[in-house]
Amino acid sequence: MKKAMLIFSACACLAFGQSGFLKEHIKVSQDGKFIGFATVLTPVEILSQNAKNAKVKVSGFVNENYQEKLVKDPQKYEEYLIFADENDNASFKGESNPFIKVLKKAEDEYGEIWLESELSFDLPSSAIVASPDELYAKAKSEYEQVCSACHHLHAPSEFSVSQWPFAIESMESGGFVVLEPAQKDLIIKYLQHNAKDAK
Numbered sequence: 001m002k003k004a005m006l007i008f009s010a011c012a013c014l015a016f017g018q019s020g021f022l023k024e025h026i027k028v029s030q031d032g033k034f035i036g037f038a039t040v041l042t043p044v045e046i047l048s049q050n051a052k053n054a055k056v057k058v059s060g061f062v063n064e065n066y067q068e069k070l071v072k073d074p075q076k077y078e079e080y081l082i083f084a085d086e087n088d089n090a091s092f093k094g095e096s097n098p099f100i101k102v103l104k105k106a107e108d109e110y111g112e113i114w115l116e117s118e119l120s121f122d123l124p125s126s127a128i129v130a131s132p133d134e135l136y137a138k139a140k141s142e143y144e145q146v147c148s149a150c151h152h153l154h155a156p157s158e159f160s161v162s163q164w165p166f167a168i169e170s171m172e173s174g175g176f177v178v179l180e181p182a183q184k185d186l187i188i189k190y191l192q193h194n195a196k197d198a199k
């Protein structure tokens, strides 16, 4: 009995088909070619994994006329992947994004066409966490520290998933806050996770 349990726990690293979350804002490469960035807390399906490396799949939606981002869904604009070149220049505007596999097309209420898509890529196993709880707790405390200096903390439920990134942008462009990309990513994810239309 004891032996069987040991074997079972030793195999727990081979988590085929399991889900996880990105631990940080990471660079994404496909077949060794840099294709952009994935955001912290993006949910991934683990296709294969060993102690060092993993292959994951991310699913979401890409706007047909603006193929630079893969988001959670057309209504809840939470960014999962931002496609870019080495110089951080956005690419694939209105062209066909070669890195995604399009599963089907859907039209939203404004007549925009969305490509329900997926893509897989390799990353270090250390960049995946099984549970998002610790990261959301860290995000919450970052938010409370950074965003309470000048006014009361706005409740995450005051704005929608799609509105929060603009609120942060306006704090940045107004010169009120300077955020590191990773920190900005984390704060946005926390606010979106608890936004008024999050559930």
Ligand code: HEC
Residues within 6 Å of the ligand: 146, 147, 148, 149, 150, 151, 154, 167, 168, 171, 174, 175, 176, 177, 187
């Ligand atoms: C240095 C001071 C300062 C800091 C730090 C700051 N803000 Fe603000 N914030 C302001 C001021 C001033 C306003 C009102 C004027 C404006 O909206 O430009 C404001 C307004 C807002 C509003 C209301 C906008 C609306 O349309 O009702 C939101 C939401 C907000 N801030 C979010 C944040 C978040 C999130 C952070 C942390 C990333 C943050 N603020 C950090 C100064 C600050």
